[in-house]
Amino acid sequence: MEFSFGPVPSRRLGRSLGINNIIPKTCSYSCIYCQLGKTINFTSTRKKFYDPDELVSSVRKRVNELEKNGIIIDYLTFVPDGEPTLDINLENEIRMLKELGIKIAVITNSSLIYDEDVRNALYLANFVSLKVDTVKNDIWKKINVPHRDLNLDKILSGIREFSKNYHGTLATETMLIKGINDNNFDETAKFIGEIRPHTSYISVPTRPPAFDFVKIPDEYKIIEAYETFKRFIDNVQTLTDFEGENFVTLENTLNDILDIISVHPMREDVLLKILSDKGMGLNDLESLINKGLIKKENYGGKIFYIKKFKGFS
Ligand code: SF4
Structure with missing residues (x-):
């Protein structure tokens, strides 16, 4: 079985070999903008999906093939079709993959970061991107459609705790959706400012979303969000364009x-x-x-x- 895909060009990570460590469309959120459609396996319980040794040897094989073809990878990135921290073996897999000498990134929706075991896994990664679309409970429910067992206050405390102790490159990503979270950004920007990420990315849905009603905000709203974020956060970047063609x-x-x-x-x-x-x-x-x-x-x-x-x- 193949556990890796790409490399794909990443606007944040350069040439990134994706790692798919969970079964398709398993997530603790069912975001209205998800490019994979609605969540099929909706869960907030961590579990084993695959044998870590099998996953690591498949990734190693792909890295070797790419190297033989002269292709250099900047990051091995856990970015499955769902939420990578649902995988109970994530820490073990990161430890083993680090032996390949390539930097590790994890793109997470942050929903399980209140769990110390999840934080311990993420501490090992060189780059962690945390989803923070909003800090308001009603908007969170509308945009991220969380599993019923999740609690936003616990998640935000987990993010604070993680950011205090993490020594790698911390990024946040905030997806803006027209009419949902493209107003009153102050509290979200203030929260992100407090956790001091290396970069706070503001993105918009550039690929087909789960629901047709999801729209890219008007340009002036994106600029307004950028200006607001800049008041609280040192490094803010917008990810509103196409990521490029450098697929391998x-x-x-x-x-x-x-x-x-x-x-x-x-x-x-x-x-x-x-x-x-x-x-x-x-x-x-x-x-x-x-x-x-x-x-x-x-x-x-x-x-x-x-x-x-x-x-x-
Ligand atoms: S967290 Fe990611 S994978 Fe899960 S529903 Fe949202 S966008 Fe899709």
């Missing part, structure tokens, strides 16, 4: 593409460029659609290909 596939191009699409919708123009470099084309994408593995979606005037989860249209 090896011999088994279609499989590599499927692995990437399963966690990362891809634009048609980028896919066609990758395929034409390998003597392939639109027909190959259509064969994946006909097999029910991916589907096409129009978003923001572009065509995206996204994973088709079983039982979901």
Whole structure:
């Protein structure tokens, strides 16, 4: 089984080899903007998903293949199609992967960071990105649609505790959605300012979201958010543009593409460029659609290909 995908170009991490350590669409949130659609396995309970030795040896094999092809990876990034801290073996996996000598990143929704074991796993990573879309309970429920057992105050305390003790590069990510959290940013910006991240990223949904009503805020709202965040936080950056075309596939191009699409919708123009470099084309994408593995979606005037989860249209 493949546990890694890419490398994919990351606006924050350069060339990042993604690691998928949980089963598809398992999450403690069901964010309205999720690029993977609605959460299928909704849980806040940590558990074992895969054998850590198997995961690590699969990642090691992929790293070796990439190195043989002269491809350098900047980060091994836990960014599965769900929430990586639900994996009870995360700490163990990070420890073993560090032996490869490549920096480790974890992109988490922060929902389990109140748990000391989760914090202990994250302390080992070189880069941790914490989701902080809001600090207001009513907006949190609307935008992140949390599992019923979660509590925002406990999460915010966990984030404070983590930020005090973490020695790696701490980032936060705040997704802005039109009409939901694109007003009154002060409290969220103040909270993020207090935990002193290396960088606070403000993002907008650049890929097709779970629900059609989710829209990118007006430009002046993004600027207003940026200005507000700047009052409280030293380094604020907006992630409002396209991440680039620097995806890497090896011999088994279609499989590599499927692995990437399963966690990362891809634009048609980028896919066609990758395929034409390998003597392939639109027909190959259509064969994946006909097999029910991916589907096409129009978003923001572009065509995206996204994973088709079983039982979901
Ligand atoms: S955006 Fe991330 S945290 Fe939110 S539902 Fe999707 S996978 Fe879970």
